[in-house]
Amino acid sequence: MMKLHIHSFTTLLVVTAASIPGGVFAGTIRFVGIASASVRGDAILSNNDEGNDKSLSKFLSSDESNKILLGTEKFSSASTAAGDVIYECIQGSVAWFGLTLIPIFINRIERGATAGSFGSQEEGRVITLIEEARTDVQGGGLGSALESAMKLSEFDGRTIVTWKEGKSSYHIEGDLVLNLTIKLPRILPLPPGFNAIGSKIFERICRERLQQNLLDTKAAYIQWAETPKTHN
Numbered sequence: 001m002m003k004l005h006i007h008s009f010t011t012l013l014v015v016t017a018a019s020i021p022g023g024v025f026a027g028t029i030r031f032v033g034i035a036s037a038s039v040r041g042d043a044i045l046s047n048n049d050e051g052n053d054k055s056l057s058k059f060l061s062s063d064e065s066n067k068i069l070l071g072t073e074k075f076s077s078a079s080t081a082a083g084d085v086i087y088e089c090i091q092g093s094v095a096w097f098g099l100t101l102i103p104i105f106i107n108r109i110e111r112g113a114t115a116g117s118f119g120s121q122e123e124g125r126v127i128t129l130i131e132e133a134r135t136d137v138q139g140g141g142l143g144s145a146l147e148s149a150m151k152l153s154e155f156d157g158r159t160i161v162t163w164k165e166g167k168s169s170y171h172i173e174g175d176l177v178l179n180l181t182i183k184l185p186r187i188l189p190l191p192p193g194f195n196a197i198g199s200k201i202f203e204r205i206c207r208e209r210l211q212q213n214l215l216d217t218k219a220a221y222i223q224w225a226e227t228p229k230t231h232n
Contacts, residue, residue, distance in 0.1 A: 029182040032199045033157075033206035038173045039214040043165060044225040054225040056163055056170045057122045060217075061111055068220040069128050069161070070107055071213065084108065086131060099139050101150060106132040122165045129158045154181040159210070161217070172217060176210045178202075 044054050059065050066087070067073055074090040091103040112125040133155035157178035164171045180202070 029180070029184065029198065030195050031180045031202040033176065033178040033180075033203045035176045035203060035207035035210045036174065037207065037211040037214050038171065039211075039218050040169060040171050041218050041222075043168055043170050044222070045167065052229055055122070056165045056172070056221055057124050059221045059224050060124060060126055060161065060163060064224055065126075065217075065220070066109065068213075068217050069109055069126060069159075075107075099137055099150065102136040102138070103155070104134050104136060105130050105155065123163065124165075125160065125162045127158055127160050130155055149182055149184045152183060155179070159213075161214075172214055174210050174214050176206055178206055 041056075043056070046052065046054055060069075067075070070087055070089050072089050072091055075087045077085050077087050079085055085108075087107045087109070089105045089107050091105065094101045094103075108129045108131050110127040110129065112127075133153075135150050135153050137150050155178070157176070160175045162173050162175075
């Protein structure tokens with residue numbers, strides 16, 4: 001997930017919890033984030049010296065953009081029995097209430113074929129899905145209720161990136177849906193309205209991270225387009 005670039009989704013939880021008076025209480029935490037963002041740039045359709053395709057469509061339709069779409073450099077790929085490719089993505093660690101949390105997502109990238117429309121303008125779409133998720137927890141006491149709950153935290157969601165590219169400019173749009181559920185012991189109930197307030201903060205942070213991710217995508221594209229192709 002573009003996690004974005006949603007880079008560490010557990011970071012979103014930490015920031016959200018810290019923003020709510022009284023901190024984190026036990027119970028069932030459900031945060032829902034829905035966000036949209038966009039960015040524009042000048043088109044780079046080809047390398048004049050070598051004639052290589054340096055378009056945005058080429059970049060986002062190839063594996064060259066996997067790192068920016070997955071939101072982390074720490075990932076490995078594997079093939080499923082059906083022949084699909086999935087990615088195990090290790091997010092950045094987060095210190096939280098005496099624990100070190102390391103979110104790990106199993107992501108799938110689905111790319112749609114680019115198509116010419118509106119004259120010479122190209123359009124395309126790529127979706128990054130969270131297939132599975134787990135949280136490795138370090139520190140804390142053996143058998144800690146909080147530690148056990150964090151290991152069972154559930155993430156689901158996806159990021160859709162669409163783009164339109166003409167001869168002079170391009171436009172990238174991102175749409176993110178992210179849900180986080182943490183079931184904590186009932187002995188410490190959540191205060192009234194915790195999930196509603198938390199979801200609003202969570203959504204705001206998702207929107208900010210998504211916008212930054214699109215800016216990172218633009219920067220990664222420019223770097224890729226301006227890097228000369230090496231010949232073996």
